[in-house]
Amino acid sequence: MKLQLALDRLSHDECLDILTETSESIDWIEIGSGVIKEYGMSIVKEIRRTFPETPIVTDMKTCDAGKYEAAQAFQAGANITTVMAFASDQTISDMLNVALEHEGRVMVDLLGVTSKQRITQLQELGVDLVSLHFGKDMQQNGNITGDIFELVNGISGLEVAVAGGITLDSLPNILSYDPTTLIVGGGITKQNNRKLAAAQLKEAIQKYERSDSNSRS
Numbered sequence: 001m002k003l004q005l006a007l008d009r010l011s012h013d014e015c016l017d018i019l020t021e022t023s024e025s026i027d028w029i030e031i032g033s034g035v036i037k038e039y040g041m042s043i044v045k046e047i048r049r050t051f052p053e054t055p056i057v058t059d060m061k062t063c064d065a066g067k068y069e070a071a072q073a074f075q076a077g078a079n080i081t082t083v084m085a086f087a088s089d090q091t092i093s094d095m096l097n098v099a100l101e102h103e104g105r106v107m108v109d110l111l112g113v114t115s116k117q118r119i120t121q122l123q124e125l126g127v128d129l130v131s132l133h134f135g136k137d138m139q140q141n142g143n144i145t146g147d148i149f150e151l152v153n154g155i156s157g158l159e160v161a162v163a164g165g166i167t168l169d170s171l172p173n174i175l176s177y178d179p180t181t182l183i184v185g186g187g188i189t190k191q192n193n194r195k196l197a198a199a200q201l202k203e204a205i206q207k208y209e210r211s212d213s214n215s216r217s
């Protein structure tokens with residue numbers, strides 16, 4: 001299980017500082033939509049140069065003009081870029097094709113999706129990576145729970161990331177659904193000791209994986 005650090009609502013310097021502090025514990029760097037809107041592709045290029053070995057997810061949340069936005073992201077150094085599930089099939093197909101040209105991947109953000117039929121359609125387009133997303137604004141009225149996994153329950157052949165206010169406290173419940181990637185923003189970036197928060201999350205994931213593999217053997 002990967003730990004993806006989401007850099008959202010942060011200044012340029014905060015992004016770089018947090019990455020330096022947490023780099024030992026995180027697997028994937030997500031450059032959040034707000035950070036991209038503020039600093040554009042220049043911050044993606046800079047983070048690519050500074051952390052050449054760590055996969056970068058650009059949270060473009062593309063909803064149209066998929067070919068152009070995917071090319072922008074991959075040319076700047078992204079390994080994975082995001083598209084909203086409600087985007088047209090053409091947008092998503094175009095992005096998958098651009099990803100192929102750049103040896104990159106597309107993560108489909110399932111925010112707002114309630115029907116399993118859309119998941120099947122996405123798979124037919126060639127999608128193999130999705131993120132279950134309890135949005136930032138939804139977090140004002142509740143917390144992420146295991147119910148979010150119902151959308152992908154029984155569906156095979158998908159890597160499933162999950163995001164939305166995950167912290168060390170809410171982690172145990174989420175871990176039991178075995179997502180392939182845990183996306184954590186504020187649970188690291190808004191903590192007093194960000195290095196420690198990232199290390200504790202990583203340790204909790206590793207501990208879960210050890211106990212899970214023991215219980216299977």
Ligand SMILES: O=C(CO)[C@H](O)[C@H](O)COP(=O)(O)O
Pocket residue numbers: 006007008030032059134135136163164165166183184185186187
């Ligand atoms: O995509 C996002 C917001 O749209 C965030 O990256 C995602 O929600 C993770 O951040 P947090 O853990 O702070 O909720």
